[in-house]
Amino acid sequence: MEIARNAPRLTAREAGLVACRNCARVWTPDHDRCERCGSRLMSRDAGSIQRVWAWWIAGMTCYIPANIYPMLVTDTLTHESASTIVGGAVEIANHGSYGIAAIILIASVLIPVGKFIAIAFLAVTARRGSGVPPEKRQHLYEIVEFIGRWSMIDVFVVAILSALVQLSSVASIHPGPAALTFALSVIFTMLSAQSFDSRLIWDKARARRIAARHKKDD
């Protein structure tokens, strides 16, 4: 194993093979589809970065109105109030529930914005290479993939509240237009993250390392 550590690790592509990203089986390059699971085989997904950006832009476009328009419209006996994502969190904080306000702010502001930045960073560095080690970037990608779905929590809260709080004239809650655009934004960003071929992170890093080694040899 010690010898193996020093030798460069072989990838499926360098071995002249194509790996299935779905079931991890390898095939000779003449296969179009994985015979085990039926997924389309691509040594590297050439259109990956383009699709990442397309979904990314779609997600960003939806995220802007999601913050401008109200998420929730509350009718009570005395008044009608509409609150945006940030406005709703501030309101809750004023009532003293700082914990919940923090959850909402983290789930619907910090995480979505963080995700946009992280995906953009991954897409740019997959092409250009980066000083950030590939292990770190792979880890970042896994976090983005894992956390993306959890942003839907806000949409579900709106759904639950609108279904539950229907007390005729006393109090009723309706979803605002931002609920739709926010949900779309979350879905588009999930698709953007899914389009990313994480193997690109490693190819670039490897090419850089090999180039550095050659330079040292000269």
Next chain:
Amino acid sequence: MTEVTAGATALGRPLEDLIACPSCDALYVARMPETGGRAVCDRCHTVLIAPKRRAGLRIIALTVAVLILVISAVFFPFLEIHRLGLGNRASIIDTATAFSSGPMAILGLATLFMIVIVPLIRMILILYVLTPVVFDRPPWPQARRFFRWSQDLKPWAMAEIFAIGCAVALVKVADLAQIGFGPAFWMFSALVVIVLFNDNYLCTWSVWKSLETPRD
């Protein structure tokens, strides 16, 4: 797991003995770790193989439990509120249909899919794929396609996120009205725990391996 190194002749091996990391493309000779152990890609630390003892039977049992819970949770009232003598109860279906006007209806449909239909479909697909495997029968027709679908649907099954959403919603209305929990609320909570366990037991590589080997 043995690493395939540039100098080694491991490529002389049949292709079905090899495994490539889906995240970073590193190539290995697949070797089943001990039950309960894990084979991890040592370049990017993605878990490649993680067999569990009697996993198949456990997954089937848990999946049946989930099916029953989802179906009953849909029809029982979920949460109820009271204020000034007025009350309202909502079932999960009510929640999904809360977005009913105009373009919001799309969102209602999506919500229904993500919290009920997709988790349900996934469970049925997994049952269909695993039942013959566990009882040592040849896989049923289309098993591979259905297992792939169940994996593709995984990120879109959001029952557990919905459950946490309930907790947030409860706090939000706490000062507006009194809240009661319906039976479906507890069923849904149980469901979330089971779903999390279930995904933990499922080693996809082992399943693919067993779907690949002809068993007659």
